[in-house]
Amino acid sequence: MEHTVRYGIIGTGMMGHEHVRNLALLPGAEVVAYADPESSSRWWTRQLIGSEADEYADYRDLLKQASVDAIVISSPNHTHREVLEHVFDTDMHVLVEKPLCTTVDDARFVVERAEAHAGVVWVGMEYRYLAPIARLLEEVRAGSVGRLRMLAIREHRFPFLPKVGDWNRFARHTGGTFVEKCCHFFDLMRLITDSEPVRVFASAAQDVNHLDEEYAGEVPDILDNGYVVVDFESGARGLLDLCMFAEAGRNEQEIAATGDAGKVECFLPESTVVVGRRSPRSLEIEQLAVDAEIEAAGGHHGSTYVEHERFRAAIVGGSGPAVSASDGLRAVVMGAAAELSVTESRVVEIAELLV
Ligand SMILES: NC(=O)c1ccc[n+]([C@@H]2O[C@H](COP(=O)([O-])OP(=O)(O)OC[C@H]3O[C@@H](n4cnc5c(N)ncnc54)[C@H](O)[C@@H]3O)[C@@H](O)[C@H]2O)c1
Known part of the structure; x- marks a missing residue:
């Protein structure tokens, strides 16, 4: 049993x-x-x-x-x-x-x-376990793109939802948008590039969302759009393109990993992966399916279920975590560096925050 x-x-x-x-x-x-x-x-x-x-x-x-x-x-x-x-x-x-x-x-x-x-x-x-993203990672690791040079992650979505006690309206409770929301994407950048970030430059603002809201006399202070450019030790560069008033689009997340031999892209919620090779030139398009019951259980296309399968396996099998506290810290550092870059309008070296 x-x-x-x-x-x-x-x-x-x-x-x-x-x-x-x-x-x-x-x-x-x-x-x-x-x-x-x-x-x-x-x-x-x-x-x-x-x-x-x-x-x-x-x-x-x-x-x-x-x-x-x-x-x-x-x-x-x-x-x-x-x-x-x-x-x-x-x-x-x-x-x-x-x-x-x-x-x-x-x-x-x-x-x-x-x-x-x-x-x-x-x-x-759990974004690591979204099927199209896991598939993209597999392709990059298998060498489909050759030497990875560029990793572009776009999230164009709806504004932050209301939360119990409105905690997500203020950066002091969330860490700021680039920590709160984008730690997922910075975690993916480290995972997919298999490299550590060196420096970050971000341009962002709160231009549209929550400006007409007030909580105890205070207007929310959360960024709702921006670009973050990250240089990695490997020489690869990452780009995060975030917009939180862009629900009028076809996909919410789009990732493109491009190297000297090809390009792998994935699209969510469409759940497609496109693998392109330069020589000989080819393009494969794959549609991934998620079990309907698991899809229905969570808003993250089955990834929360996979996360729990693995967490439980680590508990029962006595192995270490796939996503450690140290991974969590590094994603926070990248998010905090992006927030600082916006505040001070400058390039932030990761070493400034992670000494
Ligand atoms: N992995 C993801 O993609 C993902 C998605 C959404 C939220 N989250 C994270 O999950 C956490 C909760 O977010 P949410 O969207 O469920 O917010 P929520 O506001 O819907 O729920 C938070 C709950 O925590 C309760 N709470 C407040 N202080 C508490 C305390 N000291 N001890 C116990 N409970 C307390 C609140 O009463 C509330 O019921 C956040 O850290 C958020 O960043 C992760």
Whole structure:
């Protein structure tokens, strides 16, 4: 019989529920407890899981009292460090949502503690597991593009959604758009180029979104469009093209990895991958499908399910995380460098932030 891993979810808003729905489909996984200070979030969670699971208003009580093997942290970004500090006092495994933390200092602190932690510490970068992106990575690794020189990632999407307590309206709670949202893409850039960033230049602004909103007299301060150029140690360059008032388009994410021998592109949600070779010239177009039940469980085209399959396998198999705290830190550093580049209108060397 499959060993059942018992999960506790800390923070049961939109993403917490996506974790609950995906874990419900995963063999050998059971959500047995959850914690959220907001009664309406707990009420929705109860509708989703039923009354079997233990409910807590304070996550510290869950950590002390619930019989769980693994924690999923899906509370707001600025709470991750504090929640992790308490998890590190236990020997539980933990999957913490992206971004690891909102500041480089907090993320460094977490990396130090994670290295000494008995359980698996995994950062929720599930874009790695989106089928078209995983396929693009496979092609690059197999040498289809030759020597990778350019990696362009475009996200053109809808504005930030409303959140419980409006935490995502201010950079002090999110880390800023390039940390909060774009840590996924910086993580992908490191993964696909198989190289570390050296310097970053970003041009960005808050031009359109949330300018007519006010929270306790304060207008949100989140960037809604910009370009980020990244130089990598390998000589490859990355470009992030972000626009958050661009839902009137065909795809949300488009990635192009181009080398001296060819180009691989992927498109989401279209779920297509295009592999082009220069010599002899060829073009293959592949359409990837996701299991309908898994697709329905999460808003991330099946990637949250794959993330949980792998997290669980690491727990049961005693292996390390595929996305470590150190990976989480490096994505935060790139995002923070981009934010600093915008604020100071200059090129930022990664070494300034990661000494
Ligand atoms: N991987 C992804 O693609 C992805 C997508 C969306 C959100 N996220 C991340 O998931 C996390 C949650 O985002 P969301 O969209 O679900 O936000 P949300 O506002 O919908 O939910 C957050 C929940 O956390 C609760 N909360 C607040 N403080 C808490 C605390 N101290 N302890 C426990 N719970 C607490 C809130 O009451 C709320 O119910 C964020 O870190 C976000 O960046 C990741």
